[in-house]
Amino acid sequence: MAKLLLKFETAFIKEIPLDKPVFAVGRKPDNDIVLEHPTVSGHHCKIYQAAGSYFVEDLNSTNGTFVNGKKIVKAGLKHNDSIGIIKYSLVFVGDEKASSASSQKQPETATASPKISTPSVNEADKKVPKAFLEVLDGRIDKQEYEINLVSVYIGKSSQANIPIKGSGLFGSAPDMAAVISMRPNGFFLTPIKEGYVKYNGNPLTEKVELKNDDIIEAGGTKFRFFIKLIN
Numbered sequence: 001m002a003k004l005l006l007k008f009e010t011a012f013i014k015e016i017p018l019d020k021p022v023f024a025v026g027r028k029p030d031n032d033i034v035l036e037h038p039t040v041s042g043h044h045c046k047i048y049q050a051a052g053s054y055f056v057e058d059l060n061s062t063n064g065t066f067v068n069g070k071k072i073v074k075a076g077l078k079h080n081d082s083i084g085i086i087k088y089s090l091v092f093v094g095d096e097k098a099s100s101a102s103s104q105k106q107p108e109t110a111t112a113s114p115k116i117s118t119p120s121v122n123e124a125d126k127k128v129p130k131a132f133l134e135v136l137d138g139r140i141d142k143q144e145y146e147i148n149l150v151s152v153y154i155g156k157s158s159q160a161n162i163p164i165k166g167s168g169l170f171g172s173a174p175d176m177a178a179v180i181s182m183r184p185n186g187f188f189l190t191p192i193k194e195g196y197v198k199y200n201g202n203p204l205t206e207k208v209e210l211k212n213d214d215i216i217e218a219g220g221t222k223f224r225f226f227i228k229l230i231n
Helices: 095-109
Strands: 003-008 011-017 022-026 045-050 053-058 065-067 070-072 074-076 082-085 088-093 128-137 144-146 151-155 178-183 186-191 214-218 221-230
Touching: 011 151, 045 082, 053 065, 128 178, 151 214
Parallel strands: none
Antiparallel strands: 003 011, 003 088, 022 045, 045 053, 053 074, 065 070, 065 082, 082 088, 128 144, 128 221, 151 178, 178 186, 214 221
16 A cells, blocks of 8 residues: 655654545645645645556645655656655555565654663663653643653644744744754654754754753743663
8 A cells, every 4th residue: 555654854754555535735734645734825735546556746835846856736656656745755666566565664653762861780681762742740641751752743743743832922932943863872852943942941953962861842831851771
């Protein structure tokens, strides 16, 4: 089955099987694929199948729909074509390429843990370090989130891996405020909206390496970063 790989900038978010003839894409909740960003049009474009092929068609969107960087009104889709909508992309994976694309995507969602400084343990225990965010203030749903993807996004959008409360009179917050990246040498926090997130009380303006008990504040939500050793 053909499918789409939804990404925000370079980070993989989810896989969407093309299991019906037409998919509507846009900001409003009645779309099949909802992209919660203020510059995405309410009904931005549609992806559909006709005569055994797939097509994307712009629906008079404000900021346009792009295929492989070129603005289109309507275009046929080939394997690995990238549909660009503001900061999102939908990578088309054709039927015959679905299996290989899935294996190529695997590293983006790998749960392998990086090598980081942790309390010493007996190797025989076979414990591995896992990273978590504990919610100290402004809980949305869970009290604790595991950092188990290569890129974990923090923000108000429904596409964010870790949700936050907004701040101010209207409870505003960016769709994606920051990202935590898992690398072989540690975990790193990078701002998407520069200066919005605070790291240990200071505005976050550049990538930092996370350490045990670091405090991350995003809008009305405060987190504590920590490492657990798990069998």
